[in-house]
C-alpha cells in the first residue's frame with residue numbers, strides 16, 4: 044500500500060516551524076531567524092520514501108492582519124488549511140498552552156492533527172511530563188509529540204505518526220523533488236535571511252528581496268538581486284560606511300547560495316528605495332505575495 048499526502052505546519056511566529064521543516068527535509072529550505080515573521084511564503088518540501096510521499100508546507104506565523112502584507116499571510120494560512128491531509132500544530136513548549144490551544148481551536152480544523160510541543164530542550168523532564176498530560180487532555184489532536192526541532196530529537200517518532208495518518212494514494216511529485224519553489228525564490232530567501240542576521244530592529248521588516256537576474260555561465264552562476272527598502276535612511280544602513288555592510292551581506296549570502304546550488308556564484312546586490320511597498324497591492328503582486 045502506498046501513502047501520499049499534504050502536511051501543513053501551523054503555529055505562532057517563532058514556534059519553530061521553519062526549523063522543524065529543515066530538520067525533516069534535511070536541506071536548508073526555509074529560512075531561520077530568531078526574529079518573528081520571517082516566513083512570508085509557503086515553502087514546500089517533499090519527502091519520498093519507499094511506501095510514502097509527504098508534501099510539506101510551512102505557513103507564515105499566525106498574526107493579526109495589521110498591514111495588507113499580513114492579510115496576504117493570513118490568506119496563505121487559510122489556503123494551507125484547506126488543502127492539507129494532516130495538520131501539524133506546533134508550539135513552543137515554554138509558551139502558554141491555553142493560548143496556543145485557543146488559537147488552534149480557532150482554526151476549526153477539519154483534518155487530523157498532531158500537536159507538537161517543540162523546544163523540549165528548554166524544559167525539565169517533570170515540566171515536560173506535566174505539559175504532555177495537559178496537552179493530551181485537549182482531545183482534538185490524534186496524538187501529542189514532544190520534540191526539539193533544533194536538536195533533531197523526536198523527529199523520527201513524529202514522522203511515524205505523520206505516516207500513520209497519511210491517506211492512501213500515489214506520489215504527487217517525481218522521486219527526486221525537494222521543493223516546488225524555484226531556485227530564484229530560495230536564493231532571494233537566503234539573502235533575506237542574512238538581512239535578518241545582520242540588521243537590527245525594523246530594517247528586516249521593511250525589506251524585501253527580488254532576484255532580477257539568474258544566469259548559468261560556464262564556470263559560475265551570475266545572480267543579481269534588488270533589496271527593496273521603504274526609506275533612504277534604511278538604504279544607508281544596509282549599504283553601511285563605504286559599502287562595508289552590503290559587502291558583508293553579499294559575502295555571507297553568496298557562501299550560502301554556493302553551498303546550496305553547488306556552483307560558484309557571482310552575486311550583485313542593489314538597494315532600492317520604494318516607499319510603502321508593504322501597503323501597496325501592486326508592489327505586493329510584483330514581489331510575489
Ligand SMILES: Nc1nc2c(ncn2[C@@H]2O[C@H](COP(=O)(O)OP(=O)(O)OP(=O)(O)O)[C@@H](O)[C@H]2O)c(=O)[nH]1
Pocket residue numbers: 054055056057058059060061062063074075076077078079080081082102103104105161162163164165190191192193194
Ligand atoms: N531551544 C530551541 N530553540 C528552537 C527549537 N526550534 C526552533 N528554535 C528556535 O526558535 C526560533 C524560531 O524558529 P523558526 O523555525 O524560525 O520559527 P518559525 O515558527 O518558523 O517562525 P516564523 O517564520 O516567524 O513563523 C529560532 O531562533 C530557532 O533556532 C528547539 O527545538 N529548541
